Amino acid sequence: MNDMPFHAPLTIAVGAGFKREIASLAEMQNFLKEWPAARRGPIYATAIRACEAARAGHLTADQARRAFMGFAEAAGIVWTGVDPVTALRQAKTRSVRSRAERNRPVP
Numbered sequence: 001m002n003d004m005p006f007h008a009p010l011t012i013a014v015g016a017g018f019k020r021e022i023a024s025l026a027e028m029q030n031f032l033k034e035w036p037a038a039r040r041g042p043i044y045a046t047a048i049r050a051c052e053a054a055r056a057g058h059l060t061a062d063q064a065r066r067a068f069m070g071f072a073e074a075a076g077i078v079w080t081g082v083d084p085v086t087a088l089r090q091a092k093t094r095s096v097r098s099r100a101e102r103n104r105p106v107p
Contacts, residue, residue, distance in 0.1 A: 004054060004061040011079035012072050017086070019079045025054055025061055028068050039075070047071040 009023035012031075022028050029051050035044060050067030053059040072078045 004064075006065045007062050008065075010065065010069060010072065012077045013079050014077070022068065025051055025064060028064065032068075032071075043071045043074045 003024045003026040005024045006022070009021045011019050011021050014020045020031070022031055028047070032044065032048055032051065047064075047067045047070070050059055050064040054061050054064035069078075
């Protein structure tokens, strides 16, 4: 069976500010195969089953996409559009400034 593209691709975070776009069942299946065995669970299994069901014609590609989205949300890998490295730096800067302001003597 040919690859089945999603109506709208998903973007996931794959570490240290990098993102990956999942735009089809084949890309979804490849990503899920790469997922560490130690981090697999029931939501992962649901996403795998949804992919297989879509390939067999029992679900649409977009239904499988929704299952993958649920997996991505549960795994905390949905791309938010914010570079995590930059966000951490900004949070640290705010924390340092806040601490400095609290420790500043009152005139």
